[in-house]
Amino acid sequence: MSRLIPSEIEPKWQKAWKAAGCFTARHDPARPKYYVLEMFPYPSGRIHIGHVRNYTMGDVIARYKSSCGYSVLHPMGWDAFGMPAENAAMASGGHPKDWTYSNIATMRDQMKPLGLSIDWSREFATCDPEYYAQQQRMFIDMLDAGLIYRKAAMVNWDPVDMTVLANEQVENGRGWRSGALVERRELTQWFFRISDFAGELLDALEGLEKWPEKVRLMQANWIGRSRGLQFAFEVINAPEGHETIEVYTTRPDTLMGASFVGLSPDHPLVKSLEPGNPELAAFCAECRRMGTSEEELETAEKKGFDTGLKVRHPFDPDWELPVHVANFILMDYGTGAIFGCPAHDQRDLDFARKYDLTVHSTFAPLDPGAEFVAPENGGAAFVPQKSERVDYVRGFAGERIQTGEEGIATAIAHFESLGIGTGVTKFRLRDWGLSRQRYWGCPIPVVHCADCGVVAEKRENLPVRLPDDVSFDAPGNPLDRHPTWRDVPCPVCGAPAKRETDTMDTFVDSSWYFARFTAPHATTPTDPAETEYWMNVDQYIGGIEHAILHLLYSRFFARAMHLTGHLPEKCKEPFEALFTQGMVTHEIYLTYEPLRYDGTTVSDGVPQNEGRRPIYHLPEEVERSADGTVVLKATGEAVEVIPSAKMSKSKKNVVDPVSIVAAYGADTARWFVMSDSPPERDVEWTASGAEAAFKHLGRVYRLAFELKDAGAPEGGAEDEALERATHRAIADVTEGIEGFAFNTSIAKLYGFTNTVAKSAASAGAKAEAMRVMAQLMSPMTPHLAEELWAMLGGTGLVAEAGWPKADPALLVEDTVTLPIQINGKRRGEIEVAKDASKAAVEALVLEHAAVVKALEGGSPKKLIVVPGRIVNVVV
RNA sequence: GCGGACGUGGCGAAAUCGGUAGACGCGAGAGACUUAAAAUCUCUUUUCCUCAGUGAAGUACGGGUUCAAGUCCCGUCGUCCGCACCA
Numbered sequence: 001m002s003r004l005i006p007s008e009i010e011p012k013w014q015k016a017w018k019a020a021g022c023f024t025a026r027h028d029p030a031r032p033k034y035y036v037l038e039m040f041p042y043p044s045g046r047i048h049i050g051h052v053r054n055y056t057m058g059d060v061i062a063r064y065k066s067s068c069g070y071s072v073l074h075p076m077g078w079d080a081f082g083m084p085a086e087n088a089a090m091a092s093g094g095h096p097k098d099w100t101y102s103n104i105a106t107m108r109d110q111m112k113p114l115g116l117s118i119d120w121s122r123e124f125a126t127c128d129p130e131y132y133a134q135q136q137r138m139f140i141d142m143l144d145a146g147l148i149y150r151k152a153a154m155v156n157w158d159p160v161d162m163t164v165l166a167n168e169q170v171e172n173g174r175g176w177r178s179g180a181l182v183e184r185r186e187l188t189q190w191f192f193r194i195s196d197f198a199g200e201l202l203d204a205l206e207g208l209e210k211w212p213e214k215v216r217l218m219q220a221n222w223i224g225r226s227r228g229l230q231f232a233f234e235v236i237n238a239p240e241g242h243e244t245i246e247v248y249t250t251r252p253d254t255l256m257g258a259s260f261v262g263l264s265p266d267h268p269l270v271k272s273l274e275p276g277n278p279e280l281a282a283f284c285a286e287c288r289r290m291g292t293s294e295e296e297l298e299t300a301e302k303k304g305f306d307t308g309l310k311v312r313h314p315f316d317p318d319w320e321l322p323v324h325v326a327n328f329i330l331m332d333y334g335t336g337a338i339f340g341c342p343a344h345d346q347r348d349l350d351f352a353r354k355y356d357l358t359v360h361s362t363f364a365p366l367d368p369g370a371e372f373v374a375p376e377n378g379g380a381a382f383v384p385q386k387s388e389r390v391d392y393v394r395g396f397a398g399e400r401i402q403t404g405e406e407g408i409a410t411a412i413a414h415f416e417s418l419g420i421g422t423g424v425t426k427f428r429l430r431d432w433g434l435s436r437q438r439y440w441g442c443p444i445p446v447v448h449c450a451d452c453g454v455v456a457e458k459r460e461n462l463p464v465r466l467p468d469d470v471s472f473d474a475p476g477n478p479l480d481r482h483p484t485w486r487d488v489p490c491p492v493c494g495a496p497a498k499r500e501t502d503t504m505d506t507f508v509d510s511s512w513y514f515a516r517f518t519a520p521h522a523t524t525p526t527d528p529a530e531t532e533y534w535m536n537v538d539q540y541i542g543g544i545e546h547a548i549l550h551l552l553y554s555r556f557f558a559r560a561m562h563l564t565g566h567l568p569e570k571c572k573e574p575f576e577a578l579f580t581q582g583m584v585t586h587e588i589y590l591t592y593e594p595l596r597y598d599g600t601t602v603s604d605g606v607p608q609n610e611g612r613r614p615i616y617h618l619p620e621e622v623e624r625s626a627d628g629t630v631v632l633k634a635t636g637e638a639v640e641v642i643p644s645a646k647m648s649k650s651k652k653n654v655v656d657p658v659s660i661v662a663a664y665g666a667d668t669a670r671w672f673v674m675s676d677s678p679p680e681r682d683v684e685w686t687a688s689g690a691e692a693a694f695k696h697l698g699r700v701y702r703l704a705f706e707l708k709d710a711g712a713p714e715g716g717a718e719d720e721a722l723e724r725a726t727h728r729a730i731a732d733v734t735e736g737i738e739g740f741a742f743n744t745s746i747a748k749l750y751g752f753t754n755t756v757a758k759s760a761a762s763a764g765a766k767a768e769a770m771r772v773m774a775q776l777m778s779p780m781t782p783h784l785a786e787e788l789w790a791m792l793g794g795t796g797l798v799a800e801a802g803w804p805k806a807d808p809a810l811l812v813e814d815t816v817t818l819p820i821q822i823n824g825k826r827r828g829e830i831e832v833a834k835d836a837s838k839a840a841v842e843a844l845v846l847e848h849a850a851v852v853k854a855l856e857g858g859s860p861k862k863l864i865v866v867p868g869r870i871v872n873v874v875v
Numbered sequence: 876g877c878g879g880a881c882g883u884g885g886c887g888a889a890a891u892c893g894g895u896a897g898a899c900g901c902g903a904g905a906g907a908c909u910u911a912a913a914a915u916c917u918c919u920u921u922u923c924c925u926c927a928g929u930g931a932a933g934u935a936c937g938g939g940u941u942c943a944a945g946u947c948c949c950g951u952c953g954u955c956c957g958c959a960c961c962a
Contacts (some may be wrong), residue, residue, distance in 0.1 A: 214957080221958055249962060254946080262962085302960080328960045338962045346876090348959065362956060385903060400947060489948065547957085624902095643886090676887050676900065684887070696900090699915090744889070747899035754899095819895040824943045826895055848931050864942055870894040874942050 004132045004701035006665020006783065012788040021118040022066075025073040026469035027533050034070035034839035035534050036062045037514055039542030039550070040077045043103040043125070044084065044571055047110045048647065049655045049685060054674040057742065058541050059116045060674065066117065067778070067803035070420075073534050076111070076118045078104050080125035081132075081441045082506045083161055090472045093782050096440040097468065100127055110658055110715040114666045117799070122520045122615045125439070126509035131516065133463030135508065136445040140456045143446075147193050148434075150454065154266075154332075155433060157185040161436045162476050177802055184288065189503070190444060191431040194556045198427035201555055209780030211579030212680075216725040217545040223430025226250050229412045230335065233261055233311035236320065236450045242269045245311060245323070247513040248334030248424060254341040255364035255405030256394035259352055261311050261323045262304070262338045267333035273307060278323065280305055287327040302351050303327045304490045313421060315396060316616050328350065334426060346381040359544050363390040366401065373536040376414060424553070431581070432553065434505040438722055439470055441503030449490035449497035455716060477501055510550055513556035514686060515539075515567060515770050525566050540575040547580070558596050579660050579740055582682040588642040589617040589630065614651040619687060628709065655685045656845050667781035669695040674742040674780055697784055704770045704788045710763035725755045726769045729808040733776045742780070749777060767792050781853065820845055821872040822854045830871075838865050845871050 017023060026374040038058040041051060055076075062074035072599050078100075085096035104125055111118075142148045149178035153700040156165040160180035165834075170182050173495040202223045205216045209519035229252035232244035245261060264272050273279040304324040313319035321339070328347065329338060338616040343361040352359055359376040365391055373379030386391055386404035398410030417423030435444065443464040445457040446529050457464055467485040470478040512525070519527035529550035542550075556573045561567040567574075571691040593613045623633050629638045647654045660669045677683035713719050727751035732787060736745030756769050778798045789798035812834055818841065820828045827850040832841055842863055845851055851860075854875050862874040 214879070218957060221878070224958090224961070226961075247962080251962080258944075326960095328962095330961070335962045337960095340962085345962080348962085370950090379886095457887085506958065544956085678888085681887095686887085689887080695914095741889095743887090744899085747889070750899050817895085821894085821943070824941095829895075848929095853929080862942055865892090866894055870943085871941050872894080 002705055004698045004784065004787075006667060007662075009787045010113065010666055010783040012117060013783045015114070016786070016797060017117075017799060020797060020800065022797065023072075023074065023119050023827045024121060025075070025119045025534075026071050027530065029072045029533070031069065031071040032064040033073065033534055034062075034539075035073045035518075036065065036365075036539045037075065037517070037537045037539045039488050039546060040079050040513060040539070041107065042079045042082065042084070043100055043107055045103045045106060047107050047657055049657050049660070049669075049673070050647070051111075052114060052657045052669055053584050053679075053683070054543075054581055055114065055116050056110070056670045056673055056780070057579070057679055058111070058539075059114075059118075059670075059782075060737060060742060061539055062117050062744070063779040063782060063799065064803065066799070067775070067801070069802065072117075073122075073517065074118055075520075076114075076116075076120065076121040077123055077513055077517065077520075078102065078107075078125040078127075079506065079513070080127040080509050081503075081509055081846060082440060083163075085440045085598055086472060095468070095470075096618045097127070097466075100125070101441075104830060109473045110592070113661055114657075114670065117782070122517055124513075124516070126442075126513065126518050127507070127684060129463045129465055130521075131513075132442040132509070134516070134522075135504070135512070136457070136462050136464060137459060138512070138525050138561065138564060139445055139568060140459065142192075143456055145560075145564050147560050147563065148190060149193065150188055150190055152186055152188045153191070153433065154184050155187050155189060157187075157422050159183055160440075161220060164433060164435060181862075187435075187735070189433045189435040190558065191433050192560070194432045194553070195429050197423070197556055198429045198589075199225065200559070201429075201552065204426075204573060208573060208575075208578075212580055215544070215551065215578060215580065218547045220861070221550055222429065222552065223409075226311060226426050226428075227408075228252065228334075228426065229408075229413055229415055229421050230423055230424045231314065233314065233321070233339070235323075236310045236312060239272055240267070240308075241293075242272060245269065245337050245339045246335040247339050248426065249339060251341065251344065251404075251408065252411035252421070253392070253395065253397070254362045254869050255313075255315070255339070255411065257341040257343045257394055258313065258321060258339040258361060259338045259342050259348075259357045259361045260261065260321055260355075261851040262326040262329050262340050262351075263323065264306070264329040264331040264336040265325055265327065265422070267325075267329075267336045270307070270325050273490065277307075280307065283325065287325075287822070295345075302347060302354070302357055304351060305569045306355070322357070323529070324351075324355065332430065333428070342381065343376065344381055344383055349375055349381040352502070360394060361402075363392045366391055398608065400769050416666065432505075432507075432556070434508055435502040436505055437480075437501075438503055439466065439472075439478045441506060442509060443479075444500045444502050444504055447488055447491055448496045448500065449495060451495060452490055452492040452497075454500075457488065460704060461491070463580050479503075498598070507549060507553050508557075511554045512561060514554070515561065515571070526561070528568070531571065535567070535571045535574065537575045539577045539579065541579045541581060543583075544580040551578070572769070581679050581682070582677065583646060584649055584655070584685050585644040585682050586619075586655055586685045588645045588651050588653045589619065589622045590636055590640040591615050591617065591632065616650070618652050644682060653689070664690060665697075665783070667697055671697060671746065671781050675746040676743055678743055679740055696750065696753070697781060699757075700773065701784065701787070703753065703757055704767075704774075706792055707763055707767040707770055708791045710767035710792075713764035713768055713803065714762035718759060718761040722756070722759045722761040722765050722769050724813070725759075726772050727806045729755075729776060730772060730804045731811055734803070734806070737779065745776075746780065749773070749780075770871075772804050775801060807860045816868055816870070820848055820851065820872050821870060822850065824872060828853070833870065838867065841865050841871065845873065 036058050038054050062072050066072045079154060080100050085100045088099045089096045107676050114491060156170050156182055158165050158175035158178055160178035161175060165175055175181060175182055180387035202220060202225055205220055208216060228248055228250040230246060230248045232246050234244055235242060265284040270284060274284060276594055304326045307323045307325060310320040310325040311323060313321060340348035340351060342349040342359045361376060365372055375381050387402050390403055392400055392407060398406055412423040417421060445462060445464045445465060446454055447457060448454055467482055471480060472484060486499050486501060488497060488499050514537050515526050515531060519530040531728055554574060558567055559572050562569060562572055620634055621629050622639050624630055630641050631637060632639055645653060657669060668690060672690050673683060729748055732748040733745045756766055759766060770788060771794055774785045774788035775798055785798045814834055815831050816834050817829050817831055819826050820830060828846060829850055830844050832844060842865060851873055858874045864872040
């Protein structure tokens with residue numbers, strides 16, 4: 001075979017790897033381990049090119065580390081519970097289980113031809129009863145340990161999916177999957193006490209040095225720590241049981257500028273007033289209707305309602321402040337009550353002006369300047385950086401002139417010394433609600449008994465299996481209306497009781513799968529010997545979209561598993577290094593169809609169907625015309641090209657890996673997605689780029705084919721030069737892989753190929769170079785690498801050959817070219833021995849024609865020699 | 876609004892312990908081989924010029940530090956991302 005035929009070599013080598021058991025992860029105490037993991041996929045039905053890029057990155061690392069002598073764990077599984085399966089069942093009949101497992105089978109079949117070095121013996125799906133049984137077991141352990149509790153809570157209700165969503169699953173007020181506007185509802189829900197760990201999860205971010213700064217920052221913002229003061233206002237003419245109002249503030253230094261107390265419509269005091277005050281009740285009802293959606297919050301008017309109550313200022317018994325209910329105060333942050341300081345908060349200022357409340361500055365700029373207008377005189381609220389020094393015109397603690405930070409600290413200290421307030425640290429992070437009113441999830445293993453209350457299922461009865469005989473012809477949860485599954489005896493007293501019909505959020509499933517991979521068939525959630533050896537994940541790879549949810553939950557879950565004895569202490573941060581990869585994008589081809597006015601109008605009088613409608617075209621429907629523009633093949637009509645767009649079926653710019661592999665082979669697909677762009681950035685799929693990748697691999701193959709009967713190297717200068725180039729390539733390619741710069745490794749391999757092709761070295765020396773080429777290419781294009789290796793007489797499989805080592809002695813050239821700069825501009829160059837002394841270099845430089853000319857007989861002001869790099873002459 | 880990242884040829888991009896800007900690839904152009912095509916190979920390709928010179932300019936824009944700046948500092952503009960009534 002003188003030509004590269006991927007469809008012949010790829011299955012051949014995949015078989016050889018399987019026969020040799022190359023990718024079976026072996027718990028070998030004698031060898032260091034390396035655990036590389038890509039975020040496991042949801043079995044949507046087909047793999048897409050983004051998966052190919054994601055898994056190829058992991059595969060490059062896995063194969064490289066394996067070559068370096070590590071015992072590598074590189075597993076694959078399926079994040080298999082979740083709503084699409086139910087939606088599919090509702091849309092086209094069938095069962096979520098069948099839909100899911102058949103998708104998994106399809107996707108596995110599509111992935112295997114990629115030649116990934118995955119240990120398939122460890123594969124599992126989160127919907128396997130063997131997996132969720134262990135999850136239920138941990139749920140009970142965590143319940144016993146007080147890490148899980150139940151409470152009635154306002155939840156985000158998705159009216160389309162008929163389920164509860166976590167705050168993180170609400171995007172712009174809409175359900176992240178259904179896109180429906182989310183409503184507020186009060187339900188009794190299960191919660192993980194993740195907020196108890198807020199401080200720890202925040203502080204531990206510091207130690208995650210191999211995580212992207214961006215992700216750590218996003219998590220830190222999400223956890224949202226604030227330091228403030230909590231204290232109580234005394235209520236005048238207080239209703240029974242509400243003698244004080246506790247407030248929380250991050251700006252206690254502005255207390256002397258307080259002008260009102262604001263309460264959330266859900267505040268207990270407000271609720272107690274509502275029955276006797278119909279107007280107030282109406283106002284609160286309106287606020288609650290408004291919902292939590294950001295869209296509404298954004299546009300909603302800041303509204304208040306005066307309760308008529310007054311509170312006393314803590315430092316002045318004669319100073320009374322009105323108490324308003326305000327629609328912008330959240331019950332679940334702080335105490336649900338604030339004091340408003342209009343001078344230093346724009347929102348409070350707007351509110352004060354609307355309801356005619358007093359405005360007093362507590363501090364003023366040190367140097368006001370002509371354009372400064374104090375808020376009490378109609379200016380904007382004065383909100384300087386907390387680190388800025390200001391003049392406390394109405395301060396009560398600390399220096400007259402101090403920073404906001406100092407003012408806050410002294411104010412808290414002052415309250416604490418008087419015993420009327422406490423410094424408090426609050427977090428934005430709230431507990432993780434895990435109940436979902438869905439069928440296709442891990443059943444929550446508890447039973448509701450009239451006498452015993454909510455009790456956990458007995459451990460020996462696990463798993464609580466999902467029943468197979470369910471129907472999806474009605475919305476809501478089929479478990480709720482299952483004829484027999486629900487009714488069970490109480491595990492404690494044996495009386496008739498009812499099973500919990502809620503299932504777990506699928507983020508629970510993905511919060512520990514990485515630990516399960518270390519002992520996927522254990523009869524306990526984890527196996528201590530295996531977690532001890534394999535954990536932690538040395539390199540985790542996935543999309544930035546999981547920066548907050550999945551990664552934060554997993555960090556919490558690892559701690560919870562540690563506390564319940566399922567993970568050792570060292571696993572509290574289970575991901576040592578994280579890499580977030582970019583997407584694979586593709587151009588969109590677009591023409592427009594004019595729309596005619598159809599005689600109707602929409603509500604605001606705008607004519608219906610004005611303008612034009614986009615029509616998308618598949619890549620094969622367009623071509624580049626002679627003048628470089630893109631036109632439709634059929635009509636020659638000009639096509640608008642939108643570059644680098646996220647792939648989407650409706651935009652017709654999806655590249656299907658299956659057809660790419662069929663056309664060019666897996667190696668080409670792998671090579672292409674790793675080339676061109678740095679891995680963290682998006683890469684644009686282009687037909688010409690894929691073609692180029694394929695051609696290059698063919699060229700490498702031919703180069704090796706011509707050398708397959710080469711004899712021994714002959715020695716000599718050309719052979720030696722090629723050997724040096726080889727070691728240079730080893731060093732550069734290795735550096736690229738180590739640094740997650742696969743695109744530069746590939747660029748070096750292109751360069752090395754050119755070098756070998758043009759080299760005048762003996763055939764034997766070239767064959768030697770090509771064997772190294774096979775080793776260096778093996779992480780990216782493993783099938784071609786095996787073929788080259790076998791053709792050139794390599795021993796065994798290249799997958800099992802060690803990684804080549806660059807000889808430092810061969811990396812340094814005997815002579816180096818030093819550019820000569822004159823006043824910082826390049827004016828010439830000299831060749832010197834690599835170990836030439838500074839004095840020798842200086843002498844040579846001063847003889848250089850350009851330097852002589854520039855000096856005009858004088859001597860240089862300064863002569864800078866950076867050994868091995870550059871010379872700069874200042875005249 | 877708050878926080879962050881990033882701006883380099885026609886395009887994707889290299890080069891950041893400050894030391895030859897544009898490696899490598901795409902696209903484009905020229906040529907070789909061929910009856911022709913495909914395939915393959917070779918060369919050119921930052922811009923400008925009184926166009927082959929030891930020429931000038933050049934890494935968004937304007938300043939600064941330095942013998943030397945894509946890289947460091949200050950400001951401006953632009954693009955992208957995250958968060959957002961959080962008291």
